[in-house]
Amino acid sequence: MRLEQFKQFLALAEFRHFRQAAEHCNLSTSALTRSIQTLEQELNCELVTRSTRSVSITQSGELFLTYCANALEQFNHFKTQLSDFTNDNASKIVVGVTENTAEITPFVCKKFMEKFPDIEIEIQQQDRSSLSNKLADSELDITIDSTMQIPNNFAITEHLVYLPDQIILFANKNHALSSETTIDKETLTPFSVLGCLSKNLQVQKMLQETAASMQKLTTMKVGTFEQITGYLKDAKHLALAGIEYTNEIENNPELIIIKPEKQSRGIDLSISVASNKTTHPDILNLLRYIGEETQS
Incomplete structure (x- = not known):
């Protein structure tokens, strides 16, 4: 399409x-x-x-x-x-970190730059007072601090599939992922994702956003619930739908709802943004990415 x-x-x-x-x-x-x-x-x-x-x-x-x-x-x-x-010409983000977050921030920022190669991130490590002053003077774009010392060997889970409360993921009961509760985007790579059209505009929008978060929006086929369930018979497809179809799926012996669980990582971060960058798309993307990688 x-x-x-x-x-x-x-x-x-x-x-x-x-x-x-x-x-x-x-x-x-x-x-x-x-x-x-x-x-x-x-x-x-x-x-x-x-x-x-x-x-x-x-x-x-x-x-x-x-x-x-x-x-x-x-x-x-x-x-x-x-x-x-494009008009802002701000493809560089300057991030200030404290000693407590000096180990975790570079790792997350490195992964962010791999996803957004046109954005450069510069990291400065200083004490809280210095970071606060520089942020106020707009010498820093954001600062990242934590009340806890994050261990050097802290493992960040790769991107897991997250579903809003209004969206469900389902498949044929014989699908390879039918019993999985921890699913990352790489696991989804071999499988096509389908979308059930919804009469609710908000749900339809959330379906698109969920497919985009799975990196499947450009390849996702959409159709009526009956059409989508027909595709699932080969056990090679996954499907997204609004919760209005929950009962129909649960009452179909050939289908099963997959319920991915997002693992808790338990990092308590304090993030501040310079007053002139609170709506900048690069900054918002970075904040969203940090949240996905470090929060439950």
């Missing part, structure tokens, strides 16, 4: 006419028809019902319409953030 196809489907839903929608998208009618047919083939469902004069949207099409609108909204939000990032 491509974002252009999402825009084309939105146009078709607005005009309910292939020729008018095609003109709006600067396409030929045949090109738009092929694009919609490709979407239907990929989703394995009928999105529109065609007649000689007009087009009507099917129930599956209405669900997909919601997904398209949310996806485009998120993409536009991303472009805005990307623009802010």
Whole structure:
């Protein structure tokens, strides 16, 4: 699927006419028809019902319409953030640490830079008073402290799959991960992840965010609950759904809900951010990453 196809489907839903929608998208009618047919083939469902004069949207099409609108909204939000990032020209983050966090911070920051290679992190170790003064003068972007001495051999668990309370992960009962409670992103690599369309816009948005956190959003196929459960019969796929489908899954003898548990790491960190960097996307990404790596 491509974002252009999402825009084309939105146009078709607005005009309910292939020729008018095609003109709006600067396409030929045949090109738009092929694009919609490709979407239907990929989703394995009928999105529109065609007649000689007009087009009507099917129930599956209405669900997909919601997904398209949310996806485009998120993409536009991303472009805005990307623009802010580009215009700020701040690809370097200066981090101040105390002796208590001098062992753990470089390790986390190194992993962060591997994930975001365009961002450089400089680490300065000083006492609390000096760090506070430098932060106030904006000589530091953030400071990291802890009331406890973190041991040198403290092990940070790799990224584990985390599910919001409104989202469930399920699979065929014979799936290799059906009995796992600790699942990291690398474990998910061989398996395709599917998404069940939800009538709740917030849940649909959370499904996309969860797939993104699993690094599966670009490859995830979405469809109705019946379509997704059909794919699960080969025990090679995993699926995400809103909790509204819990009973249907639990009552299906062929399916099982997988409940990943996030391990507690128990590090109590005190993090402060310079007043002029509280909304900077790089800083927010780093704070989120530190939280994922060190907190339960």
